Amino acid sequence: MPGVNEMAEVQLADVFVEMADTLVDEFDVIDFLHVLTQRCVQLLGVSAAGLLLTDQQDTLQVVAASSERTRLLELFQLQTDQGPCVDCFRTGQPVSVADLTAAGRWPGFAVAAAEVGFASVHALPMRLRTEVIGALNFFDTSRGPLDGDKVRIGQALADVATIGLLQQRAIHRRDVLTEQLQTALNSRVLIEQAKGVLAERLQLDMDKAFMVLRSEARNRNRRLSELAKAIVDGSERISEASDADHSG
Amino acid sequence: MMNADRRMRLWRLVAEHAHGRQVAVEDVCAAVRSAVGVDRIAVAVQLAATPWETLYASDQIALELRELAMTVGEGPGLDPLANGPTLVADLTAAECLARWPMFAPAAVDAGVRAVFAFPLQVGAVRLGVMDLYHGTPGELQRRRLADALLLADTACALLLDAARPGGSEVAGRWPARAGTEHPEVHQATGMITVQLGVTAAVALIRLRAYAYAHDRRLHDVAGDVVARRLRFDPEPEGAADERGG
Incomplete structure (x- = not known):
């Protein structure tokens, strides 16, 4: 992993400018969080990043990941029962496991992570004042801790994610937080349903289906979740031709 | 798991209200009133290409408010763009009067100060809405909110399962979660x-x-x-x- 000092500061600044720009426009929260997880991978030099939010019924749900590979999503989701991510969520503190083989606390999770080739895992809390609303979760194929600078950058990105989720609305009441959290979770369900429609219609795997959906939303200048809804209710279609154009 | 404990407790409460009958949406509504501590509740459904229909109302005022919202086409839970719950701690707030100029004053006249509307939905599957009405203003406390969300999901699951072809409910069966994390x-x-x-x-x-x-x-x-x-x-x-x- 390159150290933060070697990391181009320009790149770091670019990411925060990109995120701030996105927040100004009318934007899709799931797409925003997806880009944010991808930037985490680039800036922190980790293999994968995922973002989980509370459904306010004691379960964490995956709303965005740097890659939509089914096994990766499953691995993030697996941690809602046991794992560093759920511990981070419950305590509100960062959890870092430099070597998963030496971590006996979550046997089921450690085995599943090893199967997918991950050696270390880190989780940072998403906080709104006293309330923990989710966690940003990183996997890496090499062992080792996340150094202090990276933890700070990761936490700044987790805070940006929280701001993005709230979408400029003044959160002086829990009501608004609930409305936004539940909306984000339902948008994520919509996107999964649309991935299924595209996977079946175009005979793609789920990862590819997401890429097609996302690039079509960008081409048509539509919000990701709006296009997903239109695809699921059949009012809009994506043809195989678009698949050939954008699947790369 | 904490979630399993909450689900078990609430499902037991729902089943108690059913008194051995097959569990129905009205039993979930009764459980909402006791667990969440709200005065009134109504559930309206909108199945494909049919108008809204009130499936359950706890009393005449809940029924009238629900029907009013549908008639004037405004009110919490009727915003077609809302993709999540609408939680209104105080209907007399200026923003509420601006947002629902007909519904809000009528509800206040009927003695309702807080409305919490939970869509019964799973992504693109939108079955209806569950409205909770309360006579005193104030937000839902965190535990009550969690119970309300879980019971709204249960109502959604029951609606889905009741619609299945030729399927008679297995007594006391706990329906699979509609808004599942999988x-x-x-x-x-x-x-x-x-x-x-x-x-x-x-x-x-x-x-x-x-x-x-x-x-x-x-x-x-x-x-x-x-x-x-x-x-x-x-x-x-x-x-x-x-x-x-």
Whole structure:
């Protein structure tokens, strides 16, 4: 992993400018969080990043990941029962496991992570004042801790994610937080349903289906979740031709 | 798991209200009133291409408010763009009067100060809305909110399962969570809409019915669909046809 000092500061600044720009426009929260997880991978030099939010019924749900590979999503989701991510969520503190083989606390999770080739895992809390609303979760194929600078950058990105989720609305009441959290979770369900429609219609795997959906939303200048809804209710279609154009 | 404890407690409460009958949406509503501590509740459903219909109202005022919202076309839970709950701690707030100029004053006149509307939905599957009305202003406390969200999900699951073809409820059965955290359930729903040429609601009903009929967990069946080990074919009685993996 390159150290933060070697990391181009320009790149770091670019990411925060990109995120701030996105927040100004009318934007899709799931797409925003997806880009944010991808930037985490680039800036922190980790293999994968995922973002989980509370459904306010004691379960964490995956709303965005740097890659939509089914096994990766499953691995993030697996941690809602046991794992560093759920511990981070419950305590509100960062959890870092430099070597998963030496971590006996979550046997089921450690085995599943090893199967997918991950050696270390880190989780940072998403906080709104006293309330923990989710966690940003990183996997890496090499062992080792996340150094202090990276933890700070990761936490700044987790805070940006929280701001993005709230979408400029003044959160002086829990009501608004609930409305936004539940909306984000339902948008994520919509996107999964649309991935299924595209996977079946175009005979793609789920990862590819997401890429097609996302690039079509960008081409048509539509919000990701709006296009997903239109695809699921059949009012809009994506043809195989678009698949050939954008699947790369 | 904390969630399992909460679900168990609430399901028991719902079942108590059913007094041994098959559990219905009205029992969930009764459980909402006691667990969440609200005065009134109404559930309205909107099935494909039909107008809104009030399925349950705890009393005349709840019924009238629900009907009023539908008649004037405004009110919490009626915003077609809202993709999540609408939680209104005080209907006399200026922003509420601006947002619902007809509904808000009428509700206040009827003695209602807080409204909490929870959509009964699973992604693109939108079945209806559950409205909670309370006579004193104030937000829902965190635990009550969690109970309300979970019970709204239960109502959603019951509506889906009641619609399944020829399916009689197994007494006391705990319905699979509608807003499940397992993404493969939602992916499979999308795949089945294409396989059967049906709406997402019908696809989800069929997926759930298959899991019950085969006594399997919903997300395991969905995993088979996503892995293309199981396909739903439009033919005889719509029975899903298992294919070797």
